[in-house]
Amino acid sequence: MLDPRLIRSEPELVREALRRRGEPEDKLDAAVATDVERRSLQSRVDDLRAERNAASEAIGVAMRGAKGDPAAAAKAEELRTRVKELKEELDRLEELLTAANAAFDAAMLDLPNLVDASVPDGLTEDDAETLTVHGSVPTFPFAVRDHLELAGRLIDMERGSRTSGTRFGYLMGEVALLWMALSRYTVDTLVGHGFLPVNPPVLVRREALLGTGFLPGDGEQQIYKVPADELYLVGTSEVALAALHMGELLNEADLPLRYCGISSCFRREAGSGGRDTRGIFRTHQFEKVEMFSFCNPERSWEEHDWLLSIEEEITRSLGLHYRVVNVAAGDLGAPAAKKYDIEVWLPGQARYRELTSCSNTTEYQARRLGCRYRPASGSPRPVHTLNGTAATSSRTIIALLETHQQEDGSIAVPAVLQRYGLGATLGPFTA
RNA sequence: GGAGGGGUGGCUGAGUGGUUGAAAGCGGCGGUCUCGAAAACCGUUAUGGGGCGCGAGUUCCAUCGGGGGUUCGAAUCCCCCCUCCUCCGCCA
Numbered sequence: 189m190l191d192p193r194l195i196r197s198e199p200e201l202v203r204e205a206l207r208r209r210g211e212p213e214d215k216l217d218a219a220v221a222t223d224v225e226r227r228s229l230q231s232r233v234d235d236l237r238a239e240r241n242a243a244s245e246a247i248g249v250a251m252r253g254a255k256g257d258p259a260a261a262a263k264a265e266e267l268r269t270r271v272k273e274l275k276e277e278l279d280r281l282e283e284l285l286t287a288a289n290a291a292f293d294a295a296m297l298d299l300p301n302l303v304d305a306s307v308p309d310g311l312t313e314d315d316a317e318t319l320t321v322h323g324s325v326p327t328f329p330f331a332v333r334d335h336l337e338l339a340g341r342l343i344d345m346e347r348g349s350r351t352s353g354t355r356f357g358y359l360m361g362e363v364a365l366l367w368m369a370l371s372r373y374t375v376d377t378l379v380g381h382g383f384l385p386v387n388p389p390v391l392v393r394r395e396a397l398l399g400t401g402f403l404p405g406d407g408e409q410q411i412y413k414v415p416a417d418e419l420y421l422v423g424t425s426e427v428a429l430a431a432l433h434m435g436e437l438l439n440e441a442d443l444p445l446r447y448c449g450i451s452s453c454f455r456r457e458a459g460s461g462g463r464d465t466r467g468i469f470r471t472h473q474f475e476k477v478e479m480f481s482f483c484n485p486e487r488s489w490e491e492h493d494w495l496l497s498i499e500e501e502i503t504r505s506l507g508l509h510y511r512v513v514n515v516a517a518g519d520l521g522a523p524a525a526k527k528y529d530i531e532v533w534l535p536g537q538a539r540y541r542e543l544t545s546c547s548n549t550t551e552y553q554a555r556r557l558g559c560r561y562r563p564a565s566g567s568p569r570p571v572h573t574l575n576g577t578a579a580t581s582s583r584t585i586i587a588l589l590e591t592h593q594q595e596d597g598s599i600a601v602p603a604v605l606q607r608y609g610l611g612a613t614l615g616p617f618t619a
Numbered sequence: 620g621g622a623g624g625g626g627u628g629g630c631u632g633a634g635u636g637g638u639u640g641a642a643a644g645c646g647g648c649g650g651u652c653u654c655g656a657a658a659a660c661c662g663u664u665a666u667g668g669g670g671c672g673c674g675a676g677u678u679c680c681a682u683c684g685g686g687g688g689u690u691c692g693a694a695u696c697c698c699c700c701c702u703c704c705u706c707c708g709c710c711a
Contacts, residue, residue: 192668230669234680241680244692248637271691393701437629437666562629565648568666 189296189555195219205302208517210311219295226288233281240274247271297404300522301552307526311518316529322500323509325533330595333618334536335586336467338593339363340617343468354465355457355472359581362614366588366601367475367581369608370506374477374579375448377502383448383479388428390451391419396431399557401523401549409458425449426575429480430553437568438482438561444491445482448578451475468582469541475581481574482559485551488572492548495576496528499544502578505604508587509533511540523549532583535590543583546576 195202199216206213247268308317336343341360348357359367375385397403397420402411412421422428429449438445453476464470479498483491496512503510515527524547531540554560554570562568592600597616606612 227669230680234669237681238679240691245638247691268691275691439629562647 189552190299190302191551191555192223192296195223195296195299201302202299205300208303208307208309209300209520210518211300215295215298219292219299222288222292222295226285226292229281229285229288233278233285236274236278236281240271240278243271243274297398297556300520301401301525301550303517303520304526304548306514307520308514308516310516312516313519315516315519316513317516319512319514319528321511322504326509326535326591328535328593328595332535332538332590333593333597334467334534335589337536337618338589338597338599338615340615342617345467352472355470357468357471359468359585362610362617363585363589365610366605366614367585369605369610370579370584370588371450371475371477371581372608373604374502375450377505378448378477378479378498378578381446381498383446386425386429386432386447386449388425388432388449388451390422390425390428390454391417392422392427392431394418394420396420396427396434397422399434400427400430400553401521401556402427405522410456412454412456421454422451423455424453424476424575425451425478426480429478429575430557430559430573433482433557433559435558436560438559438571440484440561440563443482443484443561443571444487447480449476449478449480451478453580467586469586471582477578477580479546479574479576479578482554483572483574484561485569485572488548488550488574491572491574492526492528492546495546495574496530499528499530499546499576499578503530503532503543505602506584506588507602508543508591510543521547523547523552525550525552532587533591534587535593536586541583543580543587544577546574548572548574 190202195216199220202216202219203213206215308315310316336345342363344358344360345356349355351358379385391414394403397407397411402423411423413419414421426449428451429447432447433445452473454473457470457472460470468474479495481491481495500510500512510530510532513529513531515524515529520527527545527547529542529546530544532543533539534541550572551570553573557573559571559573560568561571588602589599592602594600594613597618599614601610601612601614
């Protein structure tokens with residue numbers, strides 16, 4: 189959520205953000221109109237309440253003086269009648285005010301974050317600006333296999349769909365162990381950088397999703413619901429990590445608070461029908477290690493670059509070829525003011541594909557979550573929140589298998605993972 | 620699932636219908652003292668919103684887990700929900 193004052197003081201900023209994101213500008217008009225309405229009602233209600241409160245207090249005073257004083261008692265009675273009249277008017281206006289506030293809140297929830305000046309224009313993935321390229325496209329003196337071919341029966345999508353439907357799979361044997369080594373390596377790396385590992389809830393209340401900006405809106409189609417318990421399955425541990433400090437007033441000295449979430453993630457992938465259906469590139473369920481930071485607003489851009497540098501450190505140490513892109517305005521999620529993606533080269537697809545995503549949501553989530561800190565002087569302010577992917581059991585595994593494949597179909601294991609109980613090679617599993 | 624007891628300011632914790640937005644303590648901030656620090660002492664210290672003001676500010680409203688209700692008036696009484704704790708049952 190944006191600072192409500194912003195739509196009054198600098199509506200042009202909000203309008204520009206909507207324009208750059210390719211969203212209808214009447215979202216701002218709705219917020220402005222409902223804000224005017226709600227403020228005018230608020231004033232009238234406040235005035236009536238002030239009058240009522242004063243009268244009530246006078247009744248109290250009159251009643252205390254009323255012992256044996258018929259005049260005071262009569263006065264109290266008269267005031268009582270007056271307050272009753274006030275109350276009827278108040279009831280009517282309060283109803284209008286409640287409706288106006290609800291309309292305003294809905295309009296505010298519908299506004300996306302501002303867009304940072306350094307974000308490139310454009311609406312699609314292709315409009316992203318390439319910032320850096322690491323390494324070069326790997327070449328193979330043999331016919332390249334994709335991850336499904338390489339993993340053989342250890343990635344079993346047929347049985348996965350029999351059990352759970354399309355886009356579900358079994359990761360088995362050494363592929364499962366590869367994920368465990370990768371996730372442990374990733375977590376250890378993050379712990380080394382000061383992150384606290386967290387195994388968070390994956391079923392959350394609606395308010396956690398509202399707070400992180402996944403709801404309301406398009407997210408409604410993307411998120412699994414468990415209606416019997418009014419719970420939702422998270423698409424990323426970001427949701428539960430962000431909600432960790434929901435409604436809290438944090439100490440400035442404790443910032444930044446950095447967590448790494450280790451969890452299963454669930455995505456309905458509605459609307460992506462037919463795309464990326466092969467293998468585990470886009471599945472309904474996968475495992476992920478995620479970074480999350482609650483940060484002093486003064487330092488969030490620095491933090492954003494730092495999170496990216498950790499993603500790069502991990503990706504590099506895994507021997508992957510990648511490029512870093514600055515995602516275009518229209519391709520940002522509503523909460524993000526800026527987003528870096530690492531796009532890894534997948535030999536099996538012979539193209540760059542999104543591997544990680546790192547966003548600064550500035551105060552957008554913090555406002556919705558009610559997560560603030562008290563600055564050295566002045567009143568509490570929302571913190572800034574940031575998130576970034578560290579590793580996944582889907583795309584990182586694909587990149588590892590495909591990048592490090594050898595002619596016989598075996599996989600060379602990066603040195604950093606060999607410390608986690610893996611040999612120098614896996615497989616071949618193709619026989 | 621059953622029974623009982625709680626949720627009050629940054630924290631601990633008083634308060635059971637009328638200047639209680641809320642005692643006290645802790646913490647924070649400012650000061651006195653000190654070469655400096657500690658201790659002690661003094662003062663100060665909730666959040667959100669509306670109006671007015673260029674501004675320091677000022678004024679009004681709301682808020683004692685959340686939502687409804689009773690009442691002229693609710694932290695205080697009633698109802699629903701959330702949540703924490705204890706015990707019983709069941710179970711990984």
